[in-house]
Amino acid sequence: MLQALQNTILELIATGEPLKPTIDRLCAMVEDMVPDVVCSVLEVDSSGRLHPLSAPSLPAHYSEALEGLAIGPKVGSCGTAAFWGRTVIVTDIANDPLWEDYKALPLPLGLKACWSTPIFSQGVVIGTFGFYFRETRGPNDFENKIVAASTHLTAIALEREARVRERQRLAFTDSMTGLPNRACFNTRFNDMLAQPDQDWGLILVDLDNLKLVNDTFGHGAGDALIGAVASRITPIVGENRLFRLGGDEFAVIAPLDDSRGLGAAARAIGEALEAPCDCAGNLVHPSATMGGALIRPGQSSETIRQNADLALYHAKERAKGSFVTYQDGMGTAISERYRAIREVAAALSEQRIEAFYQPIINMKTGTVFGLEALCRMRNADGSITPAAAFHEATKDARVAAKLTRVMLDKVACDLARWSAMGLEGFHVGVNVSSADFHNGNLRGGLEEACARHGAARDRLVVEVTESVYLDQRDRAISDEIGRLRGDGVKVALDDFGTGFASLTHLMTIPVDAIKIDKTFTRGVTAHGPSRIITEGLIKIARRLGLTIIAEGVETVEQAEHYIQFGCALGQGFLYSKAVPFATATEMVRGRIVDAAQAALRA
Ligand code: C2E
Ligand code: CA
Ligand code: CA
Secondary structure (H helix, E strand, C coil), X not given: CHHHHHHHHHHHHHCCCCHHHHHHHHHHHHHHHCCCEEEEEEEECCCCEEEEEECCCCCHHHHHHHCCCECCCCCHHHHHHHHHCCCEEECCHHHCHHHCCCCCCCHHHCCCEEEEEEEEECCEEEEEEEEEECCCCCCCHXXXXXXXXHHHHHHHHHHHHHHHHHHXXXXXXXXXXXXXXXXXXXXXXXXXXXXXXXXXXXXXXXXCCXXXXXXXXXXXXXXXXXXXXXXXXXXXXXXXXXXXXECCEEEEEEECCCCCHHHHXXXXXXXXXXXXXXXXXXXXXXXXXXXXXXXXXXXXXHHHHHHHHHHHHHHHHHCCCCEEECCCCHHHHHHHHHHHHHHHHHHHHCCCEEEEEEEEEECCCCEEEEEEEEEEXXXXXXXXXXXXXXXXXXXXXXXXXXXXXXXXHHHHHHHHHHHHCCCCCCEEEEECCHHHHHCCCHHHHHHHHHHHHCCCHHHEEEEEEHHHHHCCCCCHHHHXXXXXXXXXXXXXXXXXXXXXXXXXXXXXXXXXXXXXCHHHHHHCCCCCHHHHHHHHHHHHHHHCCCEEEECCCCCHHXXXXXXXXXXXXXXXXXXXXXXXXXXXXXHHCCCCHHHHHHHHHC
């Protein structure tokens, strides 16, 4: 009989059957072998607390009463056996002081005696094996043998379980930081989703400067940075809420216990990172860019992760160190951008990009003051797509650089053609993007294009939007603007008023002209802040000696207001949209825009 017990249980252990059913089976077999006894196996954790593992014949409330109970010198048979590390035999529960506090549990069930044997692993008590009798008695020889075999089998099963748990712990832990890792995150995340009544969100945290630190100071410093970041974020978000997904990527499962949303948590993380830290002897200022997503009922874990990823992508676009929460449509914005990038890249390689020109008019006289080159995409069916439709593509560094090269080439070519026709004395604006300042060789490209076609460089105006102009991360832009102006190229600050450029910035990075954004033009006729700002702006710009151009002039009224405020140069649909080379040539000759001036006088 004992042999059968051993064989069965050892086989269950060997085949990887989980702990609880294995011990349940053991107890059931033992209870079959010794009629009238009740088995109970308790685990003892490292802090000396009891956890019922198996007691197939005891009611649930019995085990629940024991859960978490601390072992001690007077804690029934099992708690006491575990405490002293030796067998405890109580032949009469009703009258034994060890059971004084606990006898109300077994007596109503008719259990009168209890014999408990500690289970050891490497000299430490890891559990107890208990035998309850329905009579006031102790064990007999046969029972002694069974219990010896059972404690041995239970010890084997518990040790195996401990090894499994340790392996799992290692598999779920990032070895560098000790944080729970990606695998753990996946499991925890799905567990959380299964509890729909909880309010929480996901924040992805992406370290900004890990690569730089690795490259500059070595991997030891990078590792130190990761460690420092882990230990700074953990106290902010709480234990087991921060996960290292890999490399410089962390995830935070953030509960929303108030209405402040994820932003508050992200801010707290950002602030915790702020202070410089010592990374292998180097002073590093940690910072992280973060994307967050709130959990809405019914969303899959993939959707939530993807949303947080999209938000992170947007945050990176906005600025290093920023935080963005996912909003509907973010995915569309990105796929829209990819569509635009693909289309423009195709148009560039198929030479379907053309330069159209919109005249800049002296609104007082109706004459053409200059032109702005605007790129247009010619489609397979011959239709023309304006730049606004694919503007997103200019944020892609490679496409933007190519586009600028193509446009510079076309504009230089057209300038040379106008010169050959004797049409001189006007400037042509070319739009450039941020990428042109960062990786492209704008100045060299411009010079090359002019040389190739024999065009004069000083007839070009480089139009830099306010956002590019303000991007002064590495002085690359202000330096390049300075050099361009040194070459005689004019520089205009485009879309003025849409961003945060102020007149103060004009002192640090001087330009030749500013172009007032069309949003101001819309408000220039009404009595409102737009008008007051515009009026003041024009006064100051004039005193600074800047050329000032109003964009998006669509009505005679707007033109009149601008003229009255002292801004005579305007550009907009009132005069002309962007037109092909031939039409632009006619305008420069002074034929077509007379009509616009007539409209103005009318
Ligand atoms: P932008 O530089 O501010 O160009 C002015 C835009 O306003 C043009 O749109 C023009 O057609 C439009 N516009 C002109 N007059 C009016 C008006 O009276 N009312 C309204 N509502 N709009 C008017 P477009 O050509 O679609 O260009 C959009 C933006 O795309 C440009 O804004 C510029 O930032 C960019 N872009 C255009 N061409 C190029 C280029 O060759 N290279 C680069 N990097 N960007 C370009
Ligand atoms: Ca422009
Ligand atoms: Ca503009």
